Amino acid sequence: EIVLTQSPGTLSLSPGERATLSCRASQSVRSNYLAWYQQRPGQAPRLLFYGASSRAAGIPDRFSGSGSGTDFTLTIRTLEPEDFAVYYCQQYGDSPGTFGQGTKVEIK
Amino acid sequence: QVQLVESGGGVVQPGTSLRLSCAASGFTFSNNAFHWVRQAPGKGPEWVAVISYDGSDKYYADAVKGRVTISRDNSKNTMYLQLNSLRAEDTAVYYCARAPYPGSATYYFDYWGQGTLVTVSS
Numbered sequence: 001e002i003v004l005t006q007s008p009g010t011l012s013l014s015p016g017e018r019a020t021l022s023c024r025a026s027q028s029v030r031s032n033y034l035a036w037y038q039q040r041p042g043q044a045p046r047l048l049f050y051g052a053s054s055r056a057a058g059i060p061d062r063f064s065g066s067g068s069g070t071d072f073t074l075t076i077r078t079l080e081p082e083d084f085a086v087y088y089c090q091q092y093g094d095s096p097g098t099f100g101q102g103t104k105v106e107i108k
Numbered sequence: 109q110v111q112l113v114e115s116g117g118g119v120v121q122p123g124t125s126l127r128l129s130c131a132a133s134g135f136t137f138s139n140n141a142f143h144w145v146r147q148a149p150g151k152g153p154e155w156v157a158v159i160s161y162d163g164s165d166k167y168y169a170d171a172v173k174g175r176v177t178i179s180r181d182n183s184k185n186t187m188y189l190q191l192n193s194l195r196a197e198d199t200a201v202y203y204c205a206r207a208p209y210p211g212s213a214t215y216y217f218d219y220w221g222q223g224t225l226v227t228v229s230s
Contacts, residue, residue, distance in 0.1 A: 033216075035216035035217075037153075043222070044203055044220035044221060044222050044223055045153065045203075045217075045220055046220070047216065047217060047218050047219075050216045056218065088152055088153060090153070090216060092214045092215050092216050093214075094214070095167075095213075095214045096155050096169055096170075096214065097155050097214040097215070097216075098155070099152040099153045099154065099155075100152055101151070101152045102152050
């Protein structure tokens with residue numbers, strides 16, 4: 001199965017700053033079938049992107065997804081207070097679908 | 109609006125069984141495949157099982173194969189997960205998650221429930 005490695009494990013930033021999160025796959029993700037989710041404390045994950053860069057309904061445009069093959073990036077252009085959370089990537093190009101271990105974006 | 113509500117979790121002893129339910133509302137339940145995804149404390153999510161829109165196709169993660177059965181009742185807009193021979197490593201929050209697709213293929217999840225906690229401990 002494909003192993004996804006997210007970095008950094010924790011990102012300490014201030015509101016208004018830019019966040020760049022990385023997700024690296026152990027092998028190429030078919031058709032760039034990669035999704036990103038946001039999980040706030042005590043809540044279920046929320047879909048942000050699918051197909052690496054297609055924004056889900058209702059997701060603000062300060063979020064962007066990019067990448068292909070084995071390297072993918074989630075960027076938050078200007079952090080808002082509600083963006084401090086844990087972010088997971090998931091590949092669904094190969095069975096079984098697998099998730100990364102997460103990147104926590106915390107307030108500095 | 110789309111709503112998924114899980115129930116049935118609890119504290120159980122190793123070797124026992126539990127049935128989880130996921131009640132759906134706000135959309136046509138029979139149009140979508142559904143998955144169970146679990147998340148152990150402090151860990152990333154882990155896919156568990158999938159059932160196609162009509163219940164004809166079901167697949168399981170190797171970690172639970174032979175101990176778990178997924179099912180659905182489209183007349184009740186409800187999905188189920190029967191967990192047998194539970195182990196300590198099955199301790200997790202179990203989420204039901206909707207795929208924006210009717211088939212059982214590996215997919216992303218556009219809606220998740222709030223989860224139900226299963227704790228396996230003696």
